[in-house]
Amino acid sequence: MSETELARELKTTLGATALEIRQPSRNNIFVTVRPEDVPAAAQTVWDGMKSRFAIVTGIDVPGGIELLYHFVFDDKHTIVTLKTLVAKPFPEIESITPVIPAAEWIEREVHDLLGVTFRHHPRPERLILADDWPEGVYPLRKEFKPKDPNE
């Protein structure tokens, strides 16, 4: 796929922060960044480049927990995803909620389901899991196998 105008713009704006920029399909751009660069890069893409925050996806991969921050550029018909990897066993990253208020719920959710700690989150409480759910059990991790209710 040929490089679009937005991919070039991201390259210039993010500079050395962007380790890799890929556009595998027409409306999807993936930008790989270091975990420590996420808050600044998110601010640049959301506030500086005036995109719309969509959501964060957490994925349990062999090397750790991958975090994908999705932003939508409505005028350019494109979804830009900032991609980073935080290492297990204690995945940790700076919260983007102080920059983007809409991330409050999803960061709490990613913490509940995948065990990522978001530093300086304004309200690091449970969102999805019940109050009596055991500590340290993360249901979206690959090693978690749900109990068969018929057993």
Next chain:
Amino acid sequence: MSHRTLIPIGPYHPLQEEAEFFQLYVEGETVVDMDVRISYNHRGIEKLCESKTFDQVPFAVERVCGICSASHPLAYVQAVEAIVGVPVPERALYLRTIVNELERIHSHMLWLGLAGHFIGYNTVFMWAWRYREPILDLLELVTGSRINYANVKVGGVRMDMNKEQLAAVQKGMDEVKGPVEMLTKAVLDDPVLHVRLKGVGVLSKDDARNYACAGPTARGSGIPFDVRRHDPYAAYDRVDWDVIVREEGDVFAKAVVRCLETLESIKMVKQAAQEIPDGPIDAEYREIPEGEACGHVEAPRGETFHYVRSDGSSYPYRHKIRAPSYVNVPSFKATCIGQSITDVCLTLAAVDPCYSCTERMAVVVDAASRKKILNFEDLVRLSQEKTRKLLRDFKG
């Protein structure tokens, strides 16, 4: 110092079908703070999808929500189509448009009816739901089911519509147009509704952006984004329609947006049914390669966002779903604080919160005694009383 009272609404209340919990902190009649607790009924669909094949996932995700059961599978399917790179035949794009717009019409009318009930206009409730019913019949006619249509698949759709069905859809649109126009006029022209809904639950443009609100909630606050226009899918770039935007951000603006959008949807369905080209309804593809992509669709409540990653096997490695209420509900913090308790019910209802989207409850409790003093029924009653009072004042 004024006395602060905690008003819980939920987790279970008789009017809504599922559990969520709003805690309102009130001083006198003014809400000073609020808190939302969700996930009383989390179903773990994202985890479930990892154990379904790519072909089975649409059936699982259309059960995210019965009302949005065309939007969720379409968003997922578009993400997978981006990974595979399969072009979808023209006829399938039109068929997708018809089903998705019929869904929007019935969803907006459902909301209008409920909103009418919340303010004590039960005639609106009866009318809106009476005219919504034929739309569900049409959906059953063209897909075989009132909800959970099982219609969309990677590369196209499962079922074609024949000439008679398309004619029935067009006739249905002609029949529903008059009543929807009448309801829209009734909302726009009613002086009591103006007084009751204007300036209530205002969501500013900045707050709408900060909370990343979507759909009619954002468009009622002057943010003109609509996925159908800004990342056109299905046949939305081939039919003629307008994005409805209002600047005010209050409950009235959201109601107007939904009413006018319903008319746009009627227009779109009619055009799509008239202009649909002949041809195949699905495209073949061999396998789903390794890859990742996002797909998004304008559901009735706003953008539904799906991310899919494939590792080359038959099962998605990860499937993330973000439903529209997940970003619309947190905006209550911006809209409810400073409101009178009689307006909260309406403000909460104005974003058309969907339990399936987020699932969440609320009750009013005396802070000192912990006794419940108001429940959701009481809040609805208070809201209806306020309308009646306005009505009396207006007549008097």
